[in-house]
Amino acid sequence: MNPLSILRSCWPEGSLREATRQKLVMRQLSLHTRADRMFRVILLLQWVAGVVVALWVSPRTWIGAQSMVHAHVIFAIVGGGLLASLPLAMIAWRPGRLSTRLCIAVAQALFSCLLIHLSGGRIETHFHVFGSLAILAAYRDWRVIALASLVVAGDHFLRGVWWSESVFGITTASRWRWVEHTAWVAFEDVFLFIIIRQSNVEMRQSANLLTDLENAKREAELANKSKDDFLVKVSHEIRTPLNGVLGFTEVMQRGGHTAEQQKKFLQTIHRSGQHLLRLINDILDISKMESGHLDCQLGRCRPDKVIDEIVSVLRVRAAEKGIELESCWRTAVPETIETDEMRFSQVLMNLVGNAIKFTEHGTVRLTAGIHRTDEGSILVVEITDTGIGIHPEKLERIFSPFQQADNSITRRFGGTGLGLPISRQLARALGGDVSVESQVGRGSCFRLFIRAGSLDGIALHNPAAPLPEAPQPTSPPANRTDLEGMSILLCEDGEINRELIGWVLTAAGASVSYAENGQQGVDLIEDCVEKPDLVLMDMQMPVMDGYAATQTLRARGIDLPVIALTAHAMSGDEQKCLAAGCSGYLTKPFRLEALLDMIDNTFETTEQAEASWEDCVGA
Amino acid sequence: MRSDQQFYKGWRPVAWIVLGTLWLVGLGGLWYATTRYQFRRPPVAESSIATSWPATSRLELAARRDTLVYLIHPRCPCTRASTRQLQRLLDGNLLRREQQPRVLVLASVPSGAEASASPRHEAQRETDSSWTDTDLLRRCRQLPRSTVVLDVGGEESQRFGGRISGTVLLFDSAGNRLFAGGITAARGLEGDNPAAARLHDLLCRQATPSPSLLTGHSVSSPRPSLSAETFPALGCQLCLPSGAAPSDDSQAATAAQTPRKTPLPRAL
Structure with missing residues (x-):
């Protein structure tokens, strides 16, 4: 990997969302402040350690029998104090700032020089440089590492050129020996930069994840609130027309009304029902749109x-x-x-x-x-x-x-x-x-x-064409009797629907048999020699649903016309019914006229059953 | 009140910049002071170091090999580096047996130190052992072919003209001085340096006689003497007789002609 790209990627800020950026900044601030506190302890410890080392190794210098405090002790006290002073002040008053950690980086690098000096140039003390760089990596900021490395390189350059023995321990070192030492520091820096980069990337991913989680939580809360609002509104919208249905039904049950009043009540009940139907259709439409299932047939x-x-x-x-x-x-x-x-x-x-x-x-x-x-x-x-x-x-x-x-x-x-x-x-x-x-x-x-x-x-x-007249409200059609002689099997688990549809079919002249689930319907058809002319199949039933029942009939070679009745009005339901073998499809609630028309149309295209269904059932 | 706050707020960055600048200047000064200290020569002259074996010395010059006199202050922390450097030079891996010089470690101690080392002076025993049983002396005893001589009062050291701990003197068997000075390049810093290399060369050339082109006999090549001005010793000042002033070689030799006033050095 290109070193410059590593440097650049140590702080990958590109295309951050504002919320993520804020979290990242807050996390970085927290991290830098924590590292500042850590270096407050480290700097103080180094100061104390330097003084202890000086007192231990070279406490006094001698002029014959007379002694005085060794210069190393003074360097350790004054120098160490000077090195630690500004970083400690900045940690106290400017925690988390870039200038603070850069100041710490300089102090830490020069502490290495001081400790090397105090220890008499022992080569082991040079490891303080590598340790310092590793600890400075706690900031996850390549600039800190780079500055500390520059100070170390500068110190090695100045001493290496003019006082090589003070840093390399020998006077016979090449003038370019500082380059070798700096290269070792740079060698460590490369790995530190890679680690810092990975850490920053992980931190950014973590901040992104946190933002996503917060957004998801907020959206979930909003969705929950929307759901509550939805339930409240839908409940209101359903209860209002339902009140009309139930209220006028109760009024009619009490009796004592004129025919005109009864007609008006029934119209109101019907209108309320249609309003409920529109509401349900609207909700279904919204559901389809939100789930991306809205189909357009061009x-x-x-x-x-x-x-x-x-x-x-x-x-x-x-x-x-x-x-x-x-x-x-x-x-x-x-x-x-x-x-x-x-x-x-x-x-x-x-x-x-x-x-x-x-x-x-x-x-x-x-x-x-x-x-x-x-x-x-x-x-x-x-x-x-x-x-x-x-x-x-x-x-x-x-x-x-x-x-x-x-x-x-x-x-x-x-x-x-x-x-x-x-x-x-x-x-x-x-x-x-x-x-x-x-x-x-x-x-x-x-x-x-x-x-x-x-x-x-x-x-x-030419657009100048007269508009057609508005259609006049029409009364419900009179009872039809065009299903005379037809035998129909109604598979429907809902008692009210069985009663309503049965009444309509009977009134239209059909002979109606009933099954409460798909299994009963299949058994009835299979047990009788003479099949019904047509089957009205509710698709949602216990024991065996309409899909399975129709598939069973088709699988057994029974090709009776089957009209699916379903309360499912979602996209694809009609195809699902037709795929199961149904001949037609009606969505509940359906107009009674539509049901009779559907039966008429289906029946016309289907051959009459040879055997009499009624005889079979009667037998 | 508000304007005061704005004033302080406005000046705060400037104050930090000033502090930072002062801090950097202080660090520069610290860096310079520590570096300079490592190379600063003691404020004493080294020109008085004996150019030949002092006639009045009570130490014995080796007859068949070189004699290396190592002047130390037993409590000098910087001389540890010189001792380690000498240890490396005299190591058997670098010098053959016949190249090994006789090593005389002349440890100058104040004249009161030996006298007070009596068990009757319990209160001062610790103080005295701090002169006669130091880590540096223990290290010196481990040098090859070494004899540590306690130079009470520092008069023997004065005969050799040494002033600074860590001074190394190399004499051939004839008493000619071959080398004088320090063997570390900086104060308290051991490591390869020209002085140590030069001393090593002198020790090696002692046993590598080059054949004479005229006679065909082997003769030792002349070994030029090196002065302490070239390679100064960097350490504490030795314990010398009170009133001892820097002197040239003749003065040192003159002073050495009054042996009755000087106590006999005690080998440890």
Whole structure:
């Protein structure tokens, strides 16, 4: 390794995080202060040791019979005291400073010279130099080692050139003997530098690790707090519509209401249920986004149609609040763009729904346009409202999950605070983003950007096309009877669901049999000669779940249509069900119409069973 | 109050810089003083050292080999290095048997030291043994072919003209002085040096006669004498008779002509 690179790497500071750097500085300060305290003792000990050695080896000098204190004793007392004085003062008043340890380095190196002198130049005393360098390495600072080595080298140079016997013990030494001695010191220095480097690297790694641990702890605490906040908010959001469901259900159980009142109660119960469903879907969406499982299915879709549908759906809600909902195109309308229609629609629904929600009077306007860039075309939809507006400091906060501008907003307008974060994530997944401008009291303007894909060869139309009329609220469909004569096996462990689905199927004319788990269902099918026309399979059941039951049926050559019913709505669940052998897939809660349609569609594509299932069960 | 604090805070670094500078200057002075001390010659003249074996000396000159007189102060700490250096020179590994000189260690002690060594003076016994049983004397007794002579009062040392402990005198069998001076290069520092090398050469040449080109007989090559000015001894001053002043060789010889006033040196 290049010596210069070793020197440079003795203090590897590059690209340190601020928190890590602070920890490193604090640790270095602690280390240097500790080493200072150690040298306070060492310097005092050396001073005392020098005096003791002088008193022991050469206490007095003689002129005949008369004696006086030997010069070595004076050197030991005065010289040792002088050497130790400034370092001790700096340790007392400037602990941990670079200047303090450099001063100590000089003193330590010169203490070697003094002790060598006091010991009569004994070669063994020279090991004090190597010992001093090793102890100075406690500072983990190459500058300390380098300075001490320079002092030793300088002393050897001066004495070696002019008084070689005072340092080498001989007068016959070469004038370059000091180089050899310095080389031995440098030899030790190389190893000390390597050790210091390793120590500093380890210290930095340790500081990094500590920073990571602290960050992780902080994040865990934040996550824990977020979880608590989440539970509180979700709990509130669930309890509010649930209160409507339970309350109106109880009111209806008491009886004594007119048909009109009952209808209104049922509508409220249904609306509350839908609100709960939206909440759960939002939470699932957030979960998918955070786990990186958000999938977008790109395809060609008509943007004007999507916008018109959103406007159509939400115009009723806007009309109920007495505000206007408008849309227009300021550029030509591409016939199609390449995006995920469902996600695009979801984002628009969130943004426009929000705008209506926070607007008391005035207008909500959608303005769409296509912008062509070097990287492709971008669809921009501006949703401008004349609502309450958002404080500038809280503009970014609204895109964090479960965050609204402030708690008063939650109390006044409700909501989970999930709509905007989901919208931004979806927009980003579609190659764009959501931005916002707002003025408190004057309204907000949300801009949705999504990548439109290539528009080469795509026709552009005049945007002046009339918007379709808003659909009128429709009543629930009358009971259908199009499952007449069909036999259906319902594998469902939930008693309420068994009862509900059984009632619907029976009302539709089907003959329904029941199994409480997958094993029962498989046994029933295998034991009967005449198989059912179709199986509705709950995928989560005790004993044997729907996946295993379906796989068992397929493995035994039974090719009955099996429709999976699952409360799992995460990405990949449908593929998992289909991979298990299911013919269709419905997510709970499902609309009853959707269930009947699914049965119809599945049944049409499947051959009728030859044997009568009812006979089999009856037998 | 605040301005005072700012004043002291502002001047604090300057104070440290001044202190540091003074400290470095002091260290430089210390470094110079210790180094200079190692090479500082004692404030006495060495020119009075006898150039030939003093006629009045009570010591006996060896007839068939050189005689090395080693003048020491028994309590001089710096002479330990000279003794170790001499030990190395006279070691059997460096000199053959016939090259070994007779070594006379002349340890000068104050005249009161021997007198007070009587058991009747219990209080002074320790003090006296500190002169007559020192580590240095024990080392000198271990020198090859050595005889340690206690020179009470230092008169014998004075005859040889020595003043400084660690002085080595080498005489040939004819009494001619071949070498005089110290054998360490610095005070208390043993190690190879020109004086020790020179002494070694002189001892070796004693037994390596070179053949004469004219007669074919072996004759000893002349060995030039070296003065103590060239290689000064660095040590304590010897115990000499009170009032003894630096003198030249003739004075030393003259002083040595009154043997009745000088006590007989005592071999240890």
